[in-house]
Amino acid sequence: MSISEHKHVSKGDGGPVRRFEVFTGAGRRRTWTAEEKAAIVAESYAGADTVCGVARRYGLTPQQLFTWRRTMRTGLLRDGEATTAPSFVPAMVEPVAEPASADPAPARRLQARRSASGAGTIEVEIDGVTVRVGRGADARTVTAVLRALKASP
Incomplete structure (x- = not known):
């Protein structure tokens, strides 16, 4: 028997109580500035609350906050400033001359x-x-x- 098959009856009118879900969260994609991300990450490292608690307070998933923490550690996001994306540098490869053999x-x-x-x-x-x-x-x-x-x- 699953939970949805249980019938709960309220004391007042005798009708069944129906189960419903409440979705919490932003419901849309939000953008955070680098400064906001850095402040939230710093708060998550402060130790006053768990990472999940800090994430919940700002309406984030814990996974998102862990990703921000990792980007701060690896240097992709530093001190509230987003670093520039890596760029390619032209490289010149010259053929290496074969050394002359001393012993033929x-x-x-x-x-x-x-x-x-x-x-x-x-x-x-x-x-x-x-x-x-x-x-x-x-x-x-x-x-x-x-x-x-x-x-x-």
């Missing part, structure tokens, strides 16, 4: 190994460790080995 021998060794190992073989060198992957290797196993090599110090 490693390049020759890599080419020699590649041709000697045969077609369909991949050779990867990470921090001095060489991994050769032949044709038909399981992709999951190769991925696990490479991740382990990258993760090791």
